[in-house]
Amino acid sequence: xxxxxxxxxxxxxxxxxxxxxxxxxxxxxxxxxxxxxxxxxxxxxxxxxxxxxxxxxxxxxxxxxxxxxxxxxxxxxxxxxxxxxxxxxxxxxxxxxxxxxxxxxxxxxxxxxxxxxxxxxxxxxxxxxxxxxxxxxxxxxxxxxxxxxxxxxxxxxxxxxxxxxxxxxxxxxxxxxxxxxxxxxxxxxxxxxxxxxxxxxxxxxxxxxxxxxxxxxxxxxxxxxxxxxxxxxxxxxxxxxxxxxxxxxxxxxxxxxxxxxxxxxxxxxxxxxxxxxxxxxxxxxxxxxxxxxxxxxxxxxxxxxxxxxxxxxxxxxxxxxxxxxxxxxxxxxxxxxxxxxxxxxxxxxxxxxxxxxxxxxxxxxxxxxxxxxxxxxxxxxxxxxxxxxxxxxxxxxxxxxxxxxxxxxxxxxxxxxxxxxxx
Amino acid sequence: xxxxxxxxxxxxxxxxxxxxxxxxxxxxxxxxxxxxxxxxxxxxxxxxxxxxxxxxxxxxxxxxxxxxxxxxxxxxxxxxxxxxxxxxxxxxxxxxxxxxxxxxxxxxxxxxxxxxxxxxxxxxxxxxxxxxxxxxxxxxxxxxxxxxxxxxxxxxxxxxxxxxxxxxxxxxxxxxxxxxxxxxxxxxxxxxxxxxxxxxxxxxxxxxxxxxxxxxxxxxxxxxxxxxxxxxxxxxxxxxxxxxxxxxxxxxxxxxxxxxxxxxxxxxxxxxxxxxxxxxxxxxxxxxxxxxxxxxxxxxxxxxxxxxxxxxxxxxxxxxxxxxxxxxxxxxxxxxxxxxxxxxxxxxxxxxxxxxxxxxxxxxxxxxxxxxxxxxxxxxxxx
Numbered sequence: 001x002x003x004x005x006x007x008x009x010x011x012x013x014x015x016x017x018x019x020x021x022x023x024x025x026x027x028x029x030x031x032x033x034x035x036x037x038x039x040x041x042x043x044x045x046x047x048x049x050x051x052x053x054x055x056x057x058x059x060x061x062x063x064x065x066x067x068x069x070x071x072x073x074x075x076x077x078x079x080x081x082x083x084x085x086x087x088x089x090x091x092x093x094x095x096x097x098x099x100x101x102x103x104x105x106x107x108x109x110x111x112x113x114x115x116x117x118x119x120x121x122x123x124x125x126x127x128x129x130x131x132x133x134x135x136x137x138x139x140x141x142x143x144x145x146x147x148x149x150x151x152x153x154x155x156x157x158x159x160x161x162x163x164x165x166x167x168x169x170x171x172x173x174x175x176x177x178x179x180x181x182x183x184x185x186x187x188x189x190x191x192x193x194x195x196x197x198x199x200x201x202x203x204x205x206x207x208x209x210x211x212x213x214x215x216x217x218x219x220x221x222x223x224x225x226x227x228x229x230x231x232x233x234x235x236x237x238x239x240x241x242x243x244x245x246x247x248x249x250x251x252x253x254x255x256x257x258x259x260x261x262x263x264x265x266x267x268x269x270x271x272x273x274x275x276x277x278x279x280x281x282x283x284x285x286x287x288x289x290x291x292x293x294x295x296x297x298x299x300x301x302x303x304x305x306x307x308x309x310x311x312x313x314x315x316x317x318x319x320x321x322x323x324x325x326x327x328x329x330x331x332x333x334x335x336x337x338x339x340x341x342x343x344x345x346x347x348x349x350x351x352x353x354x355x356x357x358x359x360x361x362x363x364x365x366x367x368x369x370x371x372x373x374x375x376x377x378x379x380x381x382x383x384x385x386x387x388x389x390x391x392x393x394x395x396x397x398x399x400x401x402x403x404x405x406x407x408x409x410x411x412x413x414x415x416x417x418x419x420x421x422x423x
Numbered sequence: 424x425x426x427x428x429x430x431x432x433x434x435x436x437x438x439x440x441x442x443x444x445x446x447x448x449x450x451x452x453x454x455x456x457x458x459x460x461x462x463x464x465x466x467x468x469x470x471x472x473x474x475x476x477x478x479x480x481x482x483x484x485x486x487x488x489x490x491x492x493x494x495x496x497x498x499x500x501x502x503x504x505x506x507x508x509x510x511x512x513x514x515x516x517x518x519x520x521x522x523x524x525x526x527x528x529x530x531x532x533x534x535x536x537x538x539x540x541x542x543x544x545x546x547x548x549x550x551x552x553x554x555x556x557x558x559x560x561x562x563x564x565x566x567x568x569x570x571x572x573x574x575x576x577x578x579x580x581x582x583x584x585x586x587x588x589x590x591x592x593x594x595x596x597x598x599x600x601x602x603x604x605x606x607x608x609x610x611x612x613x614x615x616x617x618x619x620x621x622x623x624x625x626x627x628x629x630x631x632x633x634x635x636x637x638x639x640x641x642x643x644x645x646x647x648x649x650x651x652x653x654x655x656x657x658x659x660x661x662x663x664x665x666x667x668x669x670x671x672x673x674x675x676x677x678x679x680x681x682x683x684x685x686x687x688x689x690x691x692x693x694x695x696x697x698x699x700x701x702x703x704x705x706x707x708x709x710x711x712x713x714x715x716x717x718x719x720x721x722x723x724x725x726x727x728x729x730x731x732x733x734x735x736x737x738x739x740x741x742x743x744x745x746x747x748x749x750x751x752x753x754x755x756x757x758x759x760x761x762x763x764x765x766x767x768x769x770x771x772x773x774x775x776x777x778x779x780x781x782x783x784x785x786x787x788x789x790x791x792x793x794x795x796x797x798x799x800x801x802x803x804x805x806x
Contacts, residue, residue, distance in 0.1 A: 105761030107778060109499070109751045114758075136554060140529045140722065143554060144758035147726045151762055159724045163563065164526035164551035173553070173563045340549070341536035364497065369752055372497035373504075373533035377540045392497075 010087055010125045011049050017090045018042045033254045037233040040250060044240050045083070051076040052127045057189050060129030062145065064137035064334050065160070066178060066324045068205055068243035072198030073185050078129055079240055080149070081113050081142075084120040085284055085398060094285075094399060097123070104148075111141040111367035112398040118145065121152050128153060131188050133181065135160040137328060138337035139370050158184045165339060166329035175325040182321070199317040201243035202324065206315040208238060209327075211251035213310060216303070218258045220355055223267025224275060224300040225258045228290035230268070232282070235307045235332075273298030274419050277352050277360040277388070279378065280306050280371045283395045286405045289412075297416045302355040305348040306336045306371070341374050345381050352386040359419045360390040361412070365397040389422075391415040428646035430639045431620065437635075438627045441481060442515050446631035450476050451518050456579065458521035461507070462531050463689045463717065464552045465523045466710045468591035468699065469572050471633070473579040475520070479629035479690075482506025484669040486783040496537050501752045502781040503666050504534035511542045521546025521578065523571070528722055528755055546578045554724050556716060565711040572707060588706035592699045594633045599695040601640040602628060606692065608647060609684045610740055615650035618662065618683025619674040625691050626668055653682050658800045661742040663687035663733060663763075665750040671784030676746055678785070679793040681800075685740040687733050693718045696732075721755035729759070730766055737772055744800045745774045746793070750781050773800065 022038040029035060051058050057075040061067075063082070070077040088094050097119035102108070104122055106115050120126045134146030134157065143159070150157045160177045163170035182193050212234075219226055234254060241247035261268065278301040282289055293299040303309065313330035315323035328334050336344035352360065360382055364372050379390045393411060396402040427435075437446040447457060458470050459480040470477035483506050492509035510516055522544050524535040535549050550567045553560035572583050602625060608615050616624075624643070628636050658681045662673060666689055673683050686692055696718045703709040718732045736742070745767055749756045764774045775796040777789060 105764060105776075107749065107751070107757050107760075109778075110754060110757050140754040141758070143722065143724070144726075144755055147724075147758065147762060159554070161554045161560070161724065163553065164532070164549075167551075169563060169566050170551060173559055176559045341533070341540070366499050369497075369499050369501070369754070370529040370533055373500045373529070373537060375497050376495045377537060380540075 009052070009127050010091060011045055011052075011083075011127055014087055014090050015042060015045045015049055018045065031227070031257055033250065033257055034229065034233065036250055036253055037237060040237055040241065040246055041086075043246070045086075047076060048078050048083075048127055058127060058129045059185075060126070060132040060149070062134040062137075062142045063239065064142075064328065064331075065133050065135055066181070066328075067241070068198060068201035068320070068324055069178065069181060069185070069193075071201045071243045072195070072320070073182075073189065073191065073193055074197070075185070075189060078127065080117050080126070080132070080145075082236065082239060083126060084117045085113060087120060087125060088116055088398065089284055094401075098399065109367070111139070112396050113367070114141040114145045116398055118148055118152075121149055129155065131155050131184075132157040133160065135162055136338070137162050137334045139368065141367070156184075156188060162328050162334070162338065166335070171322070171326050171329060174328060175322050178321045178325055195320065198320045202315050202320040203317040204245060204248050205243045205327070206317070206323075208242060208247050208251050209310055209313075209315065209331075211248070211255050212238075212308070212332075215251070215255050215258055216308065216310075218255070218262050219302060221262045222275075222356065223269075223272040224302050225261040225266075225268050226254075226300075227268040228294055228301045229287065230254060230258075231278070231301060231304050231308050232287055232290065267300070269294045269298060269300055271298045272300050274416060275300060275302045275356055275358045277302065277348065277355065277357040277382075278304040278307075279348065279360055279362040279390070280365060280368070281397060282363050283365070283397055283400070283403070283408075285398065285400045286395075286408065289405055289408055292409060293412065297412075299416060302357055303351040305344060305351045307332055309336070309347050309351065311335055311343070311347070337370055341377060344374065345378055348378060349381050349385045352382055352388055357386070357388055358423070359388050359415065361415070362390055362392045363397075364392045364394050366394065366402060367396060389415075389418065425650055425652060428643055428650070430642035430646055431624070434624065434627045434636070434639050434643070438623075438630050441626075441630055442478070442510060444630060446635065447476070447478060447518065450632060456520040457518060458523055458546060458575075459516065459519055461522070461524040461534060462527045462552075463694055463720070464525035464527050464714055465550060466568055466571070466714050467629070468588060468595050468710050469568060469575060469583065469707075470523065471591040471594065472583045472587035473575045473581060475575070475579060476632060477629070480507050480522070481626075481630075481668050483510060483782050484671065484784070486780050486786075495541055496533065499752050500533060501530040501665070501750050503750055503753075504530040506781050507534060508537060508542075511538065516542075519544055521548070523548045523550070525550050525552045527552050527720065530753070546575070548574050553715065554722055556723070556728070561712055561715055564715045565708050568707055568711040568714075585706050588710065589701060592701045592706060592710065594637070596698045596701060597637050598628055598633050598640075599698050601637055601644065602695040604644055605640065606685070608644075613651045613653075613655040614682060614684060615647040615652055617652040617673075617677055618660070618686070619670040619677060620652065621683075622667070622670040622673055622686070622691060625694060626670070629694065653677060655682065657682040658797055658804075659684045659741055659743050661685045661687065661733075661737060661740065661745045662691075662748065663745060664748040665753040665756050665779075666690055666781065667748060669782055669784050672748065672779070672789070675785030675789050676793050679790060680797050681744075681793070683746075685736050685742060687718075687729075687736060689720060692736070693720065721759045726759055726762070730763065733763065734766070734770070737767070737770070742772060743804070744796065745772055746777060746796075747774055748777045748779045750779055773803075
């Protein structure tokens, strides 16, 4: 099976659209960090475009792959799920991509993010990477999607096996996997790993982790000092830029903005009415839902235990691979999604207490089995231990046809009214 | 269908109404413990060496609404996991002393998580199972099995000895060898056992004490001499894909005019295909190696090790067509499917893909699609 030569890479179109959004943002400024977010998006995809033009090595990788290693090697990473997702959002061609995935043979029950990825490969819409790196972080879909991509592109690849629990032996095993990755990258590129550069990337990653935690502390304040978009933008920046100076600067800016509001005693939105714990991810096609919650109901996301919470753990630049391996057991999203349920449930309960949440919204992405399987357990824990209600909102993380924004708004209206009554 | 041999009738009698089946309840009446395991990566020998009956966790052999389970496990969890939980919530597993799972796929590990939260069970253990076959993976898995052994010893209050492990290996290997003999009978033109019957037998192999099962299977092998299960000739099919316990599903495929001569299922060949090397100094290491190296689930990497097993069996069993059944939301097999279909088509083996729910038996849709598939196969043969 090979990739059809159906269309030219569409990344140029993506960059153009992102540049237009950025220009609009410059003309209509909100928060500086929101403008920087779009600058970083433009820069990320432009870098990939330039790498194609300059015939530089591009590594395609799945979510939570160790970016520091790629930056250490001086190769250009392309986040496969994010890139294909961003492409569908910006170009609006969901139907075309999902049809292609279906024709390929992927059932609708397969995660839409990975169907979309397979489709962008089949359609030759992504720049062709030189090789791919994929992992089992954060689910079975990520662990399996690499097989088809290798087959379609007929390129080399390496799979990284991150074990289930956070124990010494499992961290050691994953460290060996990363050593294998370095060997693979050296073989593919004919270059040696620059360990000084790798250590610098690790030091920057550590700095981002510290900033994440600093921001999390500041977010405990009432009124909540961050806008809902902030956590989404931050998550994407960390996914694409971990280990870079750009990430450090972005998170420093976010921290400074939030701190300034805390110091002034003002919130991220004018009038806070409901403090919400956000569980899992809102649909990528409907991030505006988070704006709507703020504007219409004064509902602000005070913490996101899946996406913004980093458990204990630090990186040591002197032990770069060991540190990167260990990070994958305490970092946000992976710890919660790819580990025993106690982790995420305890984190959520504690966050509900620490951040004084009034209620919780669980985005039940139909393709995400490991997140949705815990909805009842989470609902009971939040009710029994903290006494707050939770709404599970059926949706798909990518596919707007399953649950349109209007439908979700309708359900949320009822939830906020119920919260109002219980106040 | 020809008469059911006496030993097969006995096996069915002992395993009917699973999980409330006679073989298990008789064991419990003796005051002994039962631990259920989820996924073929959990080593049965270690449980047996602790004097405990290992049984494989299974769901209901019917496609049901799973109302109770749906309240606890979201509907996008595979119906196998929900079906198992549904039985537990209905107190059908009330005799269990323990549950041991492998963190092998999202469905398996989340079933374990939710079970832990809602089904009080004295012994609970989950093993971290690598997805690779490397020496590092073997070392990690060896340590996981060691930890599992220690946990079982504490729970059972006994020391699991090397001798005990070797004896358990011997019994389990005997089961595997007998099942190999049974499956080898399916290579001939008119096999003495149908695919549906073969699945009933393998189901029984992990739902009753193995020595008892081995005696009955030895008897069955004698009784099958000269038998023809289904009048032939018929198109020879392979079944592969997600977990399948309901033999009625295979029966439906065979009723349409085929015979299923082999499978690539975790409830079939993948359960017993490889033996544990029982001449090793360290029996625990031998067990761990066998379980990780066994014919792989779709979760394992690289995926073509699985493909190789499928291709070998197609050749060995002279398979003319393959039926792939994938339970909705069974992600590992769903991802393999386009690649597997292409490889099988390349060697001239057509594939019928069926999206199913766990427990499904014969349905009108399956019947229609299988009939059309068989017509196509027979048309090819006629050309």
